[in-house]
Amino acid sequence: MKTLLMFIYSIICYLIGFASLLFWILSISHLIPEISIDRSPEVPFYYAILKNIALVLLFAIPHSVMARKPFKNWITKVLPRPIERSTYVLQAGILLFVLIWNWEPIGGNIWTVEEGSILFYILYAFFFLGWIILFVSTFLINHFDLFGLRQTYLELLNKPYTNLEFKVISLYKYTRHPLYLGGIIGLWFTPTMSATHLVFAILLTAYFFIGALYEEKDLKKDFKSKYLSYMKKTPMMIPFTKGKAKESE
Structure with missing residues (x-):
């Protein structure tokens, strides 16, 4: 019964997390004015800027801290280990809803591309391509492990959880963080770039890069020489560039 309840809990967390991503995409798409930022x-x-920075920090700090191993080791003393990831997804989903719903518009316009023009459709094509890249990247890792369902499903089957192996496939051959890259593309390729959207894009892009740096510290500890070799051959974010990440001690 306990394992079934954990599995149901993980499904609820998954649905909330997934819904928050869809809400995020629609909020910056300019397709549904009622939920647009x-x-x-x-x-x-000045108040809007300070509030928006605070909202990003409210989302980013728990999102980063809860992903680190010291926190995971602590929280699993309080919660059953199989639902640790689902709880992470739950808080991320809730805080993403809070971030978007409370985002303060600041007005202004950076660019507007005429509706119906070729450039208009090109920008929207890249907008949706970015989000497709993001979602595809989750499946290349293991979508259901990333969102916490695999952990509780294995527990339900009374099977031991095994960590994911390090593998370089598809998009990961060209960039170490296609998931983040997809999000950045989705943020910046828009036919209408307001000042509100620009601030949103800048702050979230900065978070993506900071998050990637912290994530790579853990990956180097977990996979050691394999990941260091991967870093030397593969750009951090932008495909087909020769930039190499600095390897920290």
């Missing part, structure tokens, strides 16, 4: 400004500019 580009509303009319309601507060002074």
Whole structure:
């Protein structure tokens, strides 16, 4: 019964996390004005900027801290280990909803591409391509492990959990973080770039790069020479570039 409840819990967490990603995409797509981050400004500019930075930190700090091994080792003394990842997905989903729903518009316009023009459709094509890259990347890792379902499913079957092996396939041959790259493409390729959207894109892009750096520290500890060799051959974010990550001690 306990294992079944954990599995149901993981499904609920998965649905909340997945829904938050869809809400994020739609909020910056300009396709549904009612949930768009580009509303009319309601507060002074400086207050909106400070609030938006605080919202990003509210999302980013737990998202990063809870992904680190010391926190995982601590939380699994409180929660059953199989639902640790699902709990992480749950808090990330809730905080992403909070981030988007409370985002303060600041007005202004950086660029607007005429609707119906070739460039308009090109930008939207890249917008959706970015999010496709993000979702495909989760399956290349292991979508159900990443979102916490594999852990509770194995527990339900009374099978031991095994860590994912390090493998370089498909998009990961060209960039070490295609998931983050997809998100960045989705943030920046838009026919309408308001000042509100620009601030959102800048702050989230900065978080993606910072998150990637912290993630790679863990990956180097876990996979050692395999990952170090991978870093030397594969760009961190932008495919087909020769930049190499600095290897910390």
